[in-house]
Every structure is written in C-alpha cells, then in structure tokens.
Amino acid sequence: MSGAPTREVAQRVFAREFSDGSDTFKESDEERAPVYLLLPTGERANRIFFVGTLTETEDVGSDSEYWQGRVVDPTGTFYVYAGQYQPEAASALREIEPPEYVAVAGKPRTYETDDGDTNVAVRPESITVVDAETRDRWVVETAERTIERLQAFEDETNEYARMAEERYDLPLENYRREAVSALESLEEDDEVAESD
Amino acid sequence: MTDVQQHATEIHDQFSDTLDISVEEVEERLETLVNEYRVPAEEARRSVTSSYLDKADMDREELGGDSEERTIESIELPEQWVDLTVEVLQLWEPMSESVAQVGLLGDETGTIKFTAWATSDLPELDEGGTYRLENLVTDEYEGRFSVKLNRTTSIEEIDEEIDVPESGGTSEEREIAEIDTPEEWVDLTAKVSQLWEPRSESIAQVGLLGDPSGTIKFTKWATSDLPELDEGGVYQLTNLVTDEYEGRFSVKLNRTTGIEELDEELEVGDDAIAVEGALVDIQRGSGLIKRCPEDDCTRVLQNGRCSEHGEVEGEFDLRVKAVIDDGNEVHETIFNQEATEELTDITLDEAKEMAMDALDTTVVADEIRGDVLGSYYRVEGPTLGRYVLANEFEKLGGPTDAEETLIKARSL
Numbered sequence: 001m002s003g004a005p006t007r008e009v010a011q012r013v014f015a016r017e018f019s020d021g022s023d024t025f026k027e028s029d030e031e032r033a034p035v036y037l038l039l040p041t042g043e044r045a046n047r048i049f050f051v052g053t054l055t056e057t058e059d060v061g062s063d064s065e066y067w068q069g070r071v072v073d074p075t076g077t078f079y080v081y082a083g084q085y086q087p088e089a090a091s092a093l094r095e096i097e098p099p100e101y102v103a104v105a106g107k108p109r110t111y112e113t114d115d116g117d118t119n120v121a122v123r124p125e126s127i128t129v130v131d132a133e134t135r136d137r138w139v140v141e142t143a144e145r146t147i148e149r150l151q152a153f154e155d156e157t158n159e160y161a162r163m164a165e166e167r168y169d170l171p172l173e174n175y176r177r178e179a180v181s182a183l184e185s186l187e188e189d190d191e192v193a194e195s196d
Numbered sequence: 197m198t199d200v201q202q203h204a205t206e207i208h209d210q211f212s213d214t215l216d217i218s219v220e221e222v223e224e225r226l227e228t229l230v231n232e233y234r235v236p237a238e239e240a241r242r243s244v245t246s247s248y249l250d251k252a253d254m255d256r257e258e259l260g261g262d263s264e265e266r267t268i269e270s271i272e273l274p275e276q277w278v279d280l281t282v283e284v285l286q287l288w289e290p291m292s293e294s295v296a297q298v299g300l301l302g303d304e305t306g307t308i309k310f311t312a313w314a315t316s317d318l319p320e321l322d323e324g325g326t327y328r329l330e331n332l333v334t335d336e337y338e339g340r341f342s343v344k345l346n347r348t349t350s351i352e353e354i355d356e357e358i359d360v361p362e363s364g365g366t367s368e369e370r371e372i373a374e375i376d377t378p379e380e381w382v383d384l385t386a387k388v389s390q391l392w393e394p395r396s397e398s399i400a401q402v403g404l405l406g407d408p409s410g411t412i413k414f415t416k417w418a419t420s421d422l423p424e425l426d427e428g429g430v431y432q433l434t435n436l437v438t439d440e441y442e443g444r445f446s447v448k449l450n451r452t453t454g455i456e457e458l459d460e461e462l463e464v465g466d467d468a469i470a471v472e473g474a475l476v477d478i479q480r481g482s483g484l485i486k487r488c489p490e491d492d493c494t495r496v497l498q499n500g501r502c503s504e505h506g507e508v509e510g511e512f513d514l515r516v517k518a519v520i521d522d523g524n525e526v527h528e529t530i531f532n533q534e535a536t537e538e539l540t541d542i543t544l545d546e547a548k549e550m551a552m553d554a555l556d557t558t559v560v561a562d563e564i565r566g567d568v569l570g571s572y573y574r575v576e577g578p579t580l581g582r583y584v585l586a587n588e589f590e591k592l593g594g595p596t597d598a599e600e601t602l603i604k605a606r607s608l
Contacts, residue, residue, distance in 0.1 A: 010476050012523035049476050049521060051570065088565075103570020105476040125477070128570040133594035137572050138474070140595035145523045147605050154242075155337070156313075156344075157292055176608050183602040186595070 010049035015076035037108035042161025051138035269305030274336035302360035373409035406464030473522030483561030486510025
C-alpha cells in the first residue's frame with residue numbers, strides 16, 4: 001500500500017436504504033479514524049454521493065445559520081445539514097432556489113431524535129446544481145451498485161453483509177424492489193417525453 | 197420437473213429421517229417464497245432449509261450426509277456435497293483472517309479453487325500433496341465454481357500421482373489488456389518490464405509484465421521451482437493463472453507454467469487507462485496556480501515560494517486536480533492547462549482577469565467547482581503515480597444502460 005491515505009469511495013445508495021441505516025462504527029481505535037455508516041445491503045459508507053431534487057431549504061439555526069435541505073430521489077428523501085463549518089455547502093443551500101437537481105457529496109451523520117430513535121442525515125462536502133441527465137445517470141448507477149451489493153450479500157466472506165444481517169435484519173427484497181421502481185420511473189419519464 | 201419441485205424433493209430427502217414433512221408441503225413453502233415474495237429459487241431453498249434445520253435442531257453442516265465422489269469437471273451446481281481426489285497445485289495468500297487456506301486443486305479433469313475456513317480447524321494441505329477429500333461443499337460466484345472445506349470434511353493424504361492436465365483446463369493466448377476474469381488459464385507473450393523486491397520468502401519473483409496492450413503484475417512462487425526471469429527479457433509464458441484483487445488483475449506462475457525466452461523485441465504499451473464516474477471533489481492546488489520559473493523546475497509555489505528555489509517570481513498556470521468516483525473505485529485525475537480550458541471554458545487569460553478583479557486567485561477554483569462538481573465524466577490518459585493525466589475526456593450525458601440494469605434488478 002502507498003503511504004498516502006486512500007480516499008474513501010463515495011457509496012451510491014438510494015434515500016430509502018440510507019435512511020434505514022442507523023448503525024455506525026469505526027475500524028480502529030484512533031481518534032481520527034473514519035466513521036462508517038453500515039448500509040443494510042452490507043457495505044460501509046464513510047462518504048456518499050447522490051443526485052436528486054432539492055425541494056426545500058430552510059435556515060433552522062438559532063444563533064448562527066444552519067441550513068437544512070431536503071433532496072428527493074425516486075425512493076425517498078435525504079436530509080442535508082450545513083452550518084458554519086461547511087461554508088460552501090451552506091452558501092449553496094442559501095443561494096439555490098428549489099426545485100433544482102443537485103449533486104451532493106457528503107458524510108453520513110447519525111443523531112438521536114427526541115423519541116430516542118436514531119436518524120441519519122448528510123453533512124455535505126459539496127452541493128452543486130446539475131442537469132436532469134446527470135440525475136438520471138445517478139439513478140441507474142445507484143440501482144446498479146445496489147444490485148451489486150445484494151448479489152454479494154450471501155458471500156460468506158462479506159463481513160459487512162454479516163454485520164448488517166446481525167444488526168439490522170431488514171428484508172433485502174425491499175431494496176431490490178426500490179431499485180426496480182426507480183429504474184421504471186425513468187422509463188415512465190421517457191414515455192411521457194415521447195408522447196409529448 | 198420444475199426448479200422448485202427439484203429443490204423440494206432434495207430438501208425433503210435431506211430431512212426425511214428427522215422431520216415428518218411431505219414433498220408437497222416443502223414445495224408449497226418454496227412456491228410462496230418464489231412466486232408471491234419474488235425470492236430467487238436458491239434463496240428460497242436456503243430459507244426453507246434454514247427453517248427446517250431450526251425445527252429439527254440441526255446444524256447446516258449435519259446435512260452433508262450424502263456427498264458423492266465427483267470429478268472437478270463435473271461440478272456445475274453450488275451447494276452440493278462432493279468428494280474429490282486431488283492434487284494441491286497452488287496455495288495462495290489468504291486475504292482474510294477467516295480463511296485458513298485458499299488455493300487451487302486439480303484432478304485428471306481440471307482445476308478448481310478451494311477455501312478452508314479458519315474456524316473449521318482442519319489439518320493443513322501441502323502444495324504438491326495429493327489428497328482424498330470427503331464432504332466438501334461446492335460454491336459458485338459469478339459463474340465460477342469453487343469448493344469449500346468445512347468442519348465435517350475429512351482429509352486423507354494419499355500416495356498417488358494424479359495426472360493433472362498440462363493446461364489445468366485450457367489456457368488461451370491472450371493480450372494483457374484482455375485479462376478481465378480471475379482464475380483463468382492464459383498464455384502470454386510478454387516482456388518483463390520491471391522486477392520488484394519480493395516481500396515474502398514464499399515469493400521467488402514479482403514484477404510487471406508488459407505487451408503492446410498494457411502491463412500486468414506477475415507473481416512467481418518459490419515452491420514452483422521455475423527458471424529466473426530477467427528484467428527486459430521477452431518470454432513466451434504458458435499456463436499462467438489470472439487473479440484479481442480489488443479490481444486489479446495479476447497473473448501467477450505455477451509449477452505447470454512453461455517459460456521460453458524469445459529473441460525478439462516487444463513494445464510495451466503505456467498504461468493509459470480510462471476512468472468513468474462522478475466528479476466528486478476538486479482538490480487543493482486546483483485553479484489558477486503559480487509555478488517556479490527556474491529551468492526544469494515546474495514546482496507549484498506555496499505563498500510565492502518554491503520548495504527548491506525559495507522566493508521567485510512565479511508563472512501563472514491553470515490546472516484541475518479532480519476526483520472521479522464511480523461508487524466502487526476512486527481515481528485522482530489531473531487536467532493540465534489545455535484540458536482545464538476545455539473542461540471549464542475558462543482560458544488562462546480569463547482566469548487571470550477573474551483573479552485580478554477579485555484580488556484573489558481562489559475565485560477561479562470556486563468558479564470551476566460550481567461548473568464541474570457532481571457531473572459525470574470519462575477521463576482517459578496515462579497514469580502518473582496516483583494520478584490519471586487527462587489527455588482526453590468527455591462529459592457524460594444521460595444513462596445508456598437503464599434497460600440492462602432493470603433486467604438485472606428484476607431477475608435478482
């Protein structure tokens with residue numbers, strides 16, 4: 001292995017699966033070791049990349065600005081939060097007028113709700129406006145990656161799948177179905193476009 | 197007989213001694229899973245088997261009652277119990293602590309990968325040894341079969357020569373760039389373009405082979421007892437086995453490998469690679485930068501200083517260091533001035549003007565970020581250290597493989 005720390009891959013995950021995640025872990029005891037969200041389909045995510053429709057932005061901060069954005073994909077909603085420590089993402093949320101297609105690279109962060117549930121949101125590294133083609137490409141790519149994870153789930157050496165089995169025990173079939181309907185939604189768009 | 201009926205009969209047979217169940221009952225449970233809940237047949241079988249195991253209070257391994265004597269060639273289904281008489285052709289380095297041994301077995305009909313789990317607590321197999329192995333379980337991954345040893349496996353060393361076919365199946369003449377599947381037997385005509393220091397005593401030689409299509413890593417095991425390869429030499433190599441680790445392919449020489457030195461020159465292709473994915477980050481040092489003007493020094497200045505020549509009057513340049521990520525792999529890419537101008541539609545002169553107006557050079561990188569982050573690109577060029585130099589690139593539009601992915605998703 002080379003000396004430079006390798007950059008963590010940005011996992012592709014639909015909102016539905018992402019929001020089913022709640023379990024985070026580190027792979028080492030070092031203080032600055034990366035934190036991973038365990039995805040229910042059996043992968044670790046220190047970073048994710050997604051493209052969806054920014055439908056709403058709101059400054060939910062009390063003392064200083066703290067921006068919340070809702071980004072919707074064919075399966076659900078990603079919640080994105082950016083404050084003073086993410087100045088570029090915060091100013092993007094301040095300036096973009098929804099609705100717009102946006103691409104977001106960011107880190108999963110879990111937090112506890114008042115009811116004691118664990119929710120997961122995204123701390124963005126970047127938010128940029130993109131076109132519809134980019135959004136469609138992301139949907140197909142994310143379906144592909146989701147399928148790859150599902151296919152690898154039963155491998156006995158797939159440690160994150162075993163971990164997901166143990167900690168979540170969620171029906172994987174849901175994620176396959178979400179991938180199918182996400183892809184079908186693209187086809188429907190095409191049909192609508194053609195009939196115009 | 198349908199798949200489901202076949203599975204039902206087999207499951208019924210496995211439990212007929214311990215549980216009072218009928219084939220119809222098993223079939224109905226499978227049908228429900230497969231037809232109503234759209235569970236794949238194999239998965240449905242697993243799930244039904246698991247529930248019967250629970251009911252019978254048995255471990256999965258106890259099912260391995262009726263293993264059958266088989267030849268390697270005849271293995272064509274996963275999750276079957278088999279007995280084999282084999283020679284251990286190669287032992288590989290296990291990549292996980294849960295694996296005790298991994299390698300290649302051969303008999304008169306062919307070769308197959310095997311895995312022995314650390315938890316199974318089995319005696320070690322020796323490379324070159326011949327064994328009678330009973331109660332192995334077959335497995336399949338992406339169409340390739342393997343066998344797994346488990347706690348119930350019996351291992352008996354036998355004093356018998358096995359005539360493993362020369363090729364261990366059929367090896368094919370290939371170009372290096374065509375290698376895209378692990379565990380295939382291939383022949384290469386290649387030049388040893390680099391030899392590296394082996395990191396382990398079990399490795400005799402390790403380095404890089406090249407042909408006009410590209411380069412690939414090779415490993416030669418100490419136990420294989422092969423002649424030395426010379427750096428710069430061109431060889432006809434037969435019976436190599438391909439391997440893959442984290443998406444990168446390599447070839448392994450083994451005892452059956454033929455090495456013939458050729459008296460010819462071979463051009464080695466550059467390692468131009470093409471990467472595709474979302475542009476997820478623009479790294480520091482992108483945008484409008486200043487370089488050291490000293491002869492042959494093009495170092496990028498930090499706060500007006502060159503790390504070699506100290507404070508100098510820098511020359512402006514434009515570049516982008518971009519991270520391309522497809523969700524499986526990350527590649528760092530560098531766009532030089534010309535490529536950056538094409539990527540961003542900002543010329544060096546315009547960039548200088550922007551910086552002058554804002555009294556700040558970082559505005560250029562900010563502008564570039566807004567333009568390119570989050571879009572998909574294909575970048576092609578040679579690799580330099582950890583970077584891919586963007587000789588050619590294009591912005592990618594809408595998806596082209598939606599239909600194919602949908603078919604795959606539906607059939608899962």
